[in-house]
Amino acid sequence: MRQDEDLAQPEAGGRAVGSFETERVARREAEAAAERLARLQSVTAALSGARTPDEVAAVALGVGIDALGGTRGFVLAARPGGTLEVLRCVGVTEDAARTAAAPEPGGPAWEAFRSGAAIFATGDEPFRDGPEAARAPGRMAALPLAIEGRALGVLAVFFERARPFGDSDRAFALGIAGQCAQALDRARLLVAERVARAEAVTARRRLAFLDGLSAHLAETADRAEMLDGVARLSVLALGEWVGIYVQNDGGGFALAAQRGPPALGAAVDGHLKRGAIARIERKGGCGDITVVDDLAAVPAVVLVPLTVRGRSLGALAVATEDPWRTPRAEDIALLADVAHRTALALEHMRLLDEANAAARAREEFLHVASHELRAPIATLGLTVDLLRRDTRNRDPAATERRLRVLERQAARLLGLSKTLLDVSRITAGRLDLAREPADLAALVREVAARFADEAADRGASIAVDAPGPLRCELDVARMDQVVSNLVSNAVKYGRGAPIRVTARAEGARAVIEVEDRGIGIAPEHQERIFGRFERAVSGRNYPGLGLGLWIVRRLVESHGGAIRVRSAPGAGSTFVVELPVSPA
Ligand code: ADP
Numbered sequence: 001m002r003q004d005e006d007l008a009q010p011e012a013g014g015r016a017v018g019s020f021e022t023e024r025v026a027r028r029e030a031e032a033a034a035e036r037l038a039r040l041q042s043v044t045a046a047l048s049g050a051r052t053p054d055e056v057a058a059v060a061l062g063v064g065i066d067a068l069g070g071t072r073g074f075v076l077a078a079r080p081g082g083t084l085e086v087l088r089c090v091g092v093t094e095d096a097a098r099t100a101a102a103p104e105p106g107g108p109a110w111e112a113f114r115s116g117a118a119i120f121a122t123g124d125e126p127f128r129d130g131p132e133a134a135r136a137p138g139r140m141a142a143l144p145l146a147i148e149g150r151a152l153g154v155l156a157v158f159f160e161r162a163r164p165f166g167d168s169d170r171a172f173a174l175g176i177a178g179q180c181a182q183a184l185d186r187a188r189l190l191v192a193e194r195v196a197r198a199e200a201v202t203a204r205r206r207l208a209f210l211d212g213l214s215a216h217l218a219e220t221a222d223r224a225e226m227l228d229g230v231a232r233l234s235v236l237a238l239g240e241w242v243g244i245y246v247q248n249d250g251g252g253f254a255l256a257a258q259r260g261p262p263a264l265g266a267a268v269d270g271h272l273k274r275g276a277i278a279r280i281e282r283k284g285g286c287g288d289i290t291v292v293d294d295l296a297a298v299p300a301v302v303l304v305p306l307t308v309r310g311r312s313l314g315a316l317a318v319a320t321e322d323p324w325r326t327p328r329a330e331d332i333a334l335l336a337d338v339a340h341r342t343a344l345a346l347e348h349m350r351l352l353d354e355a356n357a358a359a360r361a362r363e364e365f366l367h368v369a370s371h372e373l374r375a376p377i378a379t380l381g382l383t384v385d386l387l388r389r390d391t392r393n394r395d396p397a398a399t400e401r402r403l404r405v406l407e408r409q410a411a412r413l414l415g416l417s418k419t420l421l422d423v424s425r426i427t428a429g430r431l432d433l434a435r436e437p438a439d440l441a442a443l444v445r446e447v448a449a450r451f452a453d454e455a456a457d458r459g460a461s462i463a464v465d466a467p468g469p470l471r472c473e474l475d476v477a478r479m480d481q482v483v484s485n486l487v488s489n490a491v492k493y494g495r496g497a498p499i500r501v502t503a504r505a506e507g508a509r510a511v512i513e514v515e516d517r518g519i520g521i522a523p524e525h526q527e528r529i530f531g532r533f534e535r536a537v538s539g540r541n542y543p544g545l546g547l548g549l550w551i552v553r554r555l556v557e558s559h560g561g562a563i564r565v566r567s568a569p570g571a572g573s574t575f576v577v578e579l580p581v582s583p584a
Pocket of ligand 1: 519548
C-alpha cells in the first residue's frame, strides 16, 4: 500500500486547473479505484479460506490493517446477550481491546457496534497503548461488522499518522468490513451447524444407549446379571470405568459389578472406600450426586446415589479419564437417569423376592398347619372309637384315661386355632391390648405352677424365683400368653432338665428370665427364631408352627418391652423379657 495521501481525495476547491492537471487527477483516481478493487478481490479470496470465527478474525485483521494502511487493530465479536468479546488483536494489548468492547464508558468500537455506523476518527491524537488506545485515540477507524442490520462485531484499525478519510476511502473501508462480516457470519453458521450435528449424534447415541439399557433391565431377572449388564452398557456410553455399589444387609456398600480397566477400577474403588463411599456408609445412605475430583488417576469420579422413594440402595460410580469428558450438566443428568432406572430395577427385584418369599412362607404355613391340625384330629377320632369300646366293656378307669386324652387334644386344637387367630390379628395390625395395673411376679408364679405337671411328665422340675409384687401395666391375658409360651418351650426343648423361672425389678424395668438346660440354639439361629414360621429344629423331632416366639415378641414390644435370648447349643437357653414397671 502506498501512503495515506494516495488514498486521500485532493479537493480542487475554487482553484483553476489546466486540462493537463484534470487529466492527471482523473488518471490517479482511476488507478486508485482499480487498486481498491484488486484489494477487495484479494480480501475476498483470503477470507474464503477462513472456516472459524477465529480464522476470519485473523484474516480480517491482517487484510484490514494492510489495506487501510494501519499499524494495529483488533476484532471484536458479538456474544449472546449483546456484549462483545475480543477475537484477535495486533499491536494492541488484550486489555485495551477489552476496554474498547465494554459498553461503559463506551469507546468508538462499542459505539460503532451499538449504532451500526462506522466511526472514522481523523484527529491528531497519537496512539497510546493500554486502555487509552482503545477508548479515544484520534487516528482510528471503527468499522461495524454487520449483515442486514445484524451487528456481528467490530473491526478496529489504528494509524500511525493522522489521515483524512475521503468518500471513496470510507466506501472502501466499509466494503472490507462488509466482506469480513459475511465471512464471520458464514463461519458462525458453520460452527453452529457443526455443533448441532455433533449434538445430534450425541443425542442419538444417548437415546440408543438408554433404549438398550431399558431393554436389558426389562429382560433380566437375575440381579447379578442385571447389574453386570448395566455396567457393561454404561462403560461404553458414560466413562472409562463404571462400578455399581449395592448396599448389603449390614448397611455397607459392596462393589457388585464393574466394567473398565481393572487397574483403574482398583484405584477408584480403593479411593472411594477411603473417602466418598466410606462417608456414605457412615451416613447410612447417600444423598446427592457427588463429583470426586481429588483422585490422581482420573480427572473425576461421579458418584450417583441409587435411591427409591428416599431409600438408599447403593451408588453408581463413573470414572472419566479424558479431561474433555469431565462431566458436564447433561452428562450428570444422563447418569442420574441411569441410576434411577437401575435403582428401580433393583427395587422391583427386591419386591419380587419378597413376594416369592411370602408365597413360599404361606405354602409352608399351610403345609405345617394342616399337618399340625391332622395329628390331634386323628387322635380324637381314634380315642372316640376306643372310648366306645371301653364303654361297652364297662371299664371306667380306661374311660377316664381316654377322656383325659380327648381333653388334651381338644386343648391342643384350641391352642392352634388361637395361634392362627393371633397371627391374622397381628398381620392385620388389630392387636388391641387392654392394659391395667397388675402384679407381674404373681402372674409368673401362676404360669409356672400351671406347667408343673406337664414338666413333671417329662421329668423336669420348675424352680420359681419371683418375689412380688412387681407392678406393671399389663394386658394380663396377653402377658400370661407370653410367659406360658416361653415356659412351654422350655419344657418342650428342655430335655427333662431342671427349668428356672425368675422375675425381678431392675431400676425402671421388670425382668423375666426363663432358663432351661435343654438342646440350646446355635448363634446363627438366635435372631431368626423370632421371625414368622422360623424354626431351628426339625418338625419330625419337635412338632410346631414356628409362630410362638414371633407372637411373643410382638406382644412384648406392644407392651413397650423387649425380648432376647442367650443360648449355647447343648447347654440350654435363657429367654429374657424386659418390661417397663409402673411408676411408684
Ligand atoms: P415352635 O416351638 O412352634 O417351633 P416358636 O416360635 O416357639 O415355635 O420357636 C421357634 C423355634 O425356636 C423353635 O422351633 C426352636 O427351634 C427354637 N426354640 C424356641 N424355644 C427354645 C428353647 N427353649 N430351646 C431351644 N430352642 C428353642
